[in-house]
Amino acid sequence: MRAAEQAAFDTGVDDYGLMETAGAAAAEIIWRAGHKRDALILCGPGNNGGDGFVIARLLRDRGVAVRIAALGDSRTVSSQRARSAWDGPVEDVMTAAPAGQLVDALFGTGLTRGLDEAVAARLCHLSEAATTSHAIDLPSGVDSDSGALLSAVPHFDVCIALGAYKPAHLLQPAAAYMGRLALADIGIAMPTEVHHLGAPALCAPGANAHKYTRGLVAVVAGEMVGATCLSAEAAARSGAGYVRLIADVAVPVLSHAIVRSASLDLDRAKAVLVGPGLGRDDAAWDRLVAVAKAGGPFVADADALRLFAEKGFGDLTRPAIMTPHEGEFSRLFGDLRGSKIDRALAAARSSGSVVVYKGADSVIAAPDGRAAVASGASPWLSTAGTGDVLAGLAAGRLAVTGDPFRAACEAVWLHGDAARRAGPAFVADDLLATLPAAIAARL
Numbered sequence: 080m081r082a083a084e085q086a087a088f089d090t091g092v093d094d095y096g097l098m099e100t101a102g103a104a105a106a107e108i109i110w111r112a113g114h115k116r117d118a119l120i121l122c123g124p125g126n127n128g129g130d131g132f133v134i135a136r137l138l139r140d141r142g143v144a145v146r147i148a149a150l151g152d153s154r155t156v157s158s159q160r161a162r163s164a165w166d167g168p169v170e171d172v173m174t175a176a177p178a179g180q181l182v183d184a185l186f187g188t189g190l191t192r193g194l195d196e197a198v199a200a201r202l203c204h205l206s207e208a209a210t211t212s213h214a215i216d217l218p219s220g221v222d223s224d225s226g227a228l229l230s231a232v233p234h235f236d237v238c239i240a241l242g243a244y245k246p247a248h249l250l251q252p253a254a255a256y257m258g259r260l261a262l263a264d265i266g267i268a269m270p271t272e273v274h275h276l277g278a279p280a281l282c283a284p285g286a287n288a289h290k291y292t293r294g295l296v297a298v299v300a301g302e303m304v305g306a307t308c309l310s311a312e313a314a315a316r317s318g319a320g321y322v323r324l325i326a327d328v329a330v331p332v333l334s335h336a337i338v339r340s341a342s343l344d345l346d347r348a349k350a351v352l353v354g355p356g357l358g359r360d361d362a363a364w365d366r367l368v369a370v371a372k373a374g375g376p377f378v379a380d381a382d383a384l385r386l387f388a389e390k391g392f393g394d395l396t397r398p399a400i401m402t403p404h405e406g407e408f409s410r411l412f413g414d415l416r417g418s419k420i421d422r423a424l425a426a427a428r429s430s431g432s433v434v435v436y437k438g439a440d441s442v443i444a445a446p447d448g449r450a451a452v453a454s455g456a457s458p459w460l461s462t463a464g465t466g467d468v469l470a471g472l473a474a475g476r477l478a479v480t481g482d483p484f485r486a487a488c489e490a491v492w493l494h495g496d497a498a499r500r501a502g503p504a505f506v507a508d509d510l511l512a513t514l515p516a517a518i519a520a521r522l
């Protein structure tokens with residue numbers, strides 16, 4: 080963000096001009112949400128507070144009854160200028176009475192430590208007493224780069240991100256404190272390889288498509304057939320043309336379209352899935368090694384990740400995609416430093432695989448430094464078997480696209496959308512029914 084701001088300054092934009100633009104964009108969003116409801120704007124000592132003074136002036140110009148409460152003096156040149164353009168009274172944050180709308184412009188990206196306990200408690204009180212609450216750039220108390228909470232933070236109805244989403248807008252725990260995210264355009268371009276995962280554009284099969292051109296997925300079964308079954312069924316609804324289930328035991332799949340093979344037949348396979356229900360014994364490891372040695376692109380999930388964590392990758396071909404949850408991730412990669420995005424990127428770089436680091440804030444990272452963060456996933460996904468569905472989808476999209484990063488992004492998006500469509504209290508099997516609608520919406 081600082082580099083992007085500097086690039087704008089280099090083209091002649093000045094510091095205060097950027098603050099006026101940011102304040103105007105934020106004031107517009109607040110105006111649309113609250114109109115003439117009275118507002119209390121909390122202004123901190125830095126440029127976040129400066130934004131607050133600009134917002135206050137512009138809302139007052141529109142007829143809103145605005146009061147300002149500041150936390151000490153304004154310490155930056157721009158925030159002092161914004162403050163001097165405000166000719167109304169300035170109250171003290173610790174004693175100001177609540178208002179219908181609360182606007183938190185105490186601290187943004189410059190926060191270096193948690194708020195003093197009394198200030199944080201006051202922020203929480205004023206926010207709870209308001210009908211609607213807006214955080215400017217970030218809720219004060221949130222660490223911008225990691226999404227950690229450095230002090231107590233209230234839940235905000237809206238968080239207005241200035242110029243670009245920062246990691247904290249998308250990563251947990253911070254993201255859960257922002258009911259709705261609004262992105263305010265402040266006219267600067269962000270040079271970043273990290274994106275908020277957006278809806279993919281998918282293609283319907285062409286007129287000359289046949290089952291093999293659409294992609295054959297081989298799904299390797301093991302000792303827990305239920306998990307494999309969920310994966311195979313998801314792969315069959317991913318847009319791929321053919322799913323072969325490799326199982327030497329009876330697997331109760333629902334779809335007759337899924338073709339069984341007792342041996343590890345990878346003929347024509349564009350992607351292989353190994354891990355869900357695989358087991359962790361020697362026979363499971365032998366199967367995993369056989370898949371890796373076959374040399375084609377494969378997705379490793381669940382038990383395959385446990386086995387790799389125990390036995391190492393050696394000189395085996397690395398998976399095209401790995402889909403670890405928190406526990407599997409730390410077993411595989413140890414205690415890495417930095418935000419969840421940093422850790423996912425480090426894991427992707429060291430393994431050479433696309434890593435889908437799952438959770439309420441799934442991060443998809445590629446060895447070349449690209450990353451995408453999926454926010455807003457349904458918490459109802461925290462139910463057994465949804466990871467098996469995701470792994471099947473990832474393998475299916477890999478067979479369709481041949482591009483691991485794209486496939487992983489598409490799979491996470493479709494999985495999240497299928498969950499939204501399934502509503503509350505679904506079981507993993509229910510996602511199989513909503514997947515085709517999720518795909519249809521992206522054609």
Ligand SMILES: NC(=O)C1=CN([C@@H]2O[C@H](COP(=O)(O)OP(=O)(O)OC[C@H]3O[C@@H](n4cnc5c(N)ncnc54)[C@H](O)[C@@H]3O)[C@@H](O)[C@H]2O)[C@@H](O)CC1
Pocket residue numbers: 084094097098101123124125126127128129130154155185186187188189190191192193194195215216217241
């Ligand atoms: N040119 C710019 O830099 C722009 C910045 N903008 C705004 O400016 C914000 C960043 O401004 P700043 O870098 O001034 O930082 P902040 O306004 O976030 O606050 C930093 C100030 O607070 C102090 N501080 C940090 N943690 C504290 C704590 N827990 N208790 C007490 N004091 C603490 C710091 O020493 C510093 O003086 C952005 O989030 C955004 O809202 C926008 O106005 C757009 C333009």
Ligand SMILES: Nc1ncnc2c1ncn2[C@@H]1O[C@H](COP(=O)(O)OP(=O)(O)O)[C@@H](O)[C@H]1O
Pocket residue numbers: 381404437438439440441456457458459460461462463464465466467468469494
């Ligand atoms: N609280 C949550 N909010 C949103 N998504 C979640 C949450 N918990 C888990 N998920 C998602 O649900 C899936 C669970 O996968 P996983 O942990 O492998 O479960 P399982 O092994 O039972 O299939 C992942 O896609 C994960 O991102």
Ligand SMILES: [K+]
Pocket residue numbers: 127183184185186187214215216217218219
């Ligand atoms: K803020």
